[in-house]
Amino acid sequence: MSSEATEERVLEAVRARRELVNDALDEDVPMAEPTRLYEATRYLLQAGGKRLRPTVALLTAEALADVDPLTEDYRSFPSLDGTSIDVMAAAASIEVIQSFTLIHDDIMDDDDLRRGVPAVHKEYDTETAILAGDTLYAKAFELMTGTGADPADGLEAVRLLATTCTRICEGQAVDIEFEQRTEVLPEEYLEMVELKTAVLYGAAASITATLMGADEEIIEALYRYGIDSGCAFQIQDDVLDLTVSSERLGKQRGSDLVENKETLITLHARQQGVDVDGLVAADTVSEVTEADVEAAVAELDDAGSIDYAREKAQDLTDRAKRHLEVLPDNEARSLLEDIADYLITRGY
């Protein structure tokens, strides 16, 4: 299938579930007292987002149950033992964790904007943002205990969520540590990306299967699907920063280079002897010119670094799709394959 047709199918699948996920988030993290805390807690959740992770969680449930997409109620979804479980609560839980990590990350990185609106610590204050993140953290675990799954499966899902959170913290700490290091290997970068970004995709892809009582090897394969496609997703982000126009990106092309942010591309280039630190003279995105960026990208291209990243992302995607072979061959599985492709073919 052409990448345009794949993209169209993926965006349609995401669109079809986004409204349902948004309604669930509104229901499952309701307004409450104290008002200011809950406004801050719901603020980023309501600022939008593709809801890609919940979509993956819902699609794996549909693929595993072998039902036609969007024909079953996600709130009372057929488990493998015939009982009904609330897979939407699990999908929402993953999105709530994602939201908590963004709020705390933005405090740590002192980022001003998120999803086109001021970051929570800018719209409110740092104290409220820390507390809003902590509240979401608790809510995610509350949600995961209320799916109605077999208790052993429910407990396993909580365990997966907890270890995922531990790893995300480790990944963020490694990312901060890299800024102080003089040399980081591409493999170390990929390990960091796996911890910081991909484990939550892994959790999203395997959490509903866990709750539904799937066999261990199916859960493991789905987890690996999430890990591999999540890593590919991050590498594609790094490629896009260099190869897509500023207009389409919605921010300065090459901003990672200007801000001296290491990526798989720059780390590979360093190994090839490229003077990465000297590639762009400007220190801020307002000073850099398109010609500067163009020349820098050409040098990275000559070193084979952009191709290296693209190949790495493609390999990971191929591997991710192979993990899906444990699922019945149906439309939901086909959509999960499309999502893996989309993550590395998307233009922004």
Place this chain on the structure above:
Amino acid sequence: MSSEATEERVLEAVRARRELVNDALDEDVPMAEPTRLYEATRYLLQAGGKRLRPTVALLTAEALADVDPLTEDYRSFPSLDGTSIDVMAAAASIEVIQSFTLIHDDIMDDDDLRRGVPAVHKEYDTETAILAGDTLYAKAFELMTGTGADPADGLEAVRLLATTCTRICEGQAVDIEFEQRTEVLPEEYLEMVELKTAVLYGAAASITATLMGADEEIIEALYRYGIDSGCAFQIQDDVLDLTVSSERLGKQRGSDLVENKETLITLHARQQGVDVDGLVAADTVSEVTEADVEAAVAELDDAGSIDYAREKAQDLTDRAKRHLEVLPDNEARSLLEDIADYLITRGY
């Protein structure tokens, strides 16, 4: 029994378990990579603390199982259905949550010291402290999933832990909100204390019973024991700040008054028409004199506010102890009664 004898018994019970709890914390939150993150994560856990909450969790298990204190291995403790469960992991989980909240609270309040050592965000930095708190948060849930309890009981324990965390966040937000309010009623203050402080005592007192498969009314009664004695504990803290010498407190007597921190005592005094804001002229603890504090305390005493707080704490303690009547009459239960008494008779 005299309050000195009670105190001696309580301190002995705490001392006898502290080493075991410390060992468990060291095992259950082990050093790992990245090193700096895990050093920060373990830093406050290793700085000491009475371990009162884990002690309560372990004693309720012993009272419920009707075993002689310290005769059973807490790592394979007899559950009510005859299986063995790790009640120590649950006790450690509660202490880990306490540690996480202290780290994040100290960032929010910009407090420099905790347990006699620099706060984590002072010893490390704010980013690392946020992340260390987030890591402990995840570890607490990991621990709670690994007790070996019947899965339905395990899931219920996780749910209790999650709702407890939500309430602690709400309590901290209400406390911050009170600083901006012109009038707070004593009842509102007590609600805040219940959320911010007492719910974790409630969780500590009922978590092992939950894991052991106790009846709902026993779990509920133990929870109320924790709530009532936790509230009494906080009120006693407020009383001690005014009635104990600076030397014994280890900080300036009356520091709450100097720092304009509202307590049950000042809120009651306001209702009696006392000009609380004018009680102490000094704005910092370095400027205040013992004579100033003495005069202020005399005025609060005349208004009946100190007695009001003491009576409130005593009522809560009496109620807390009555909740324990659901337990078998044994030495562990007697120690839990002593702990409730100790929380309001302790001199520091």
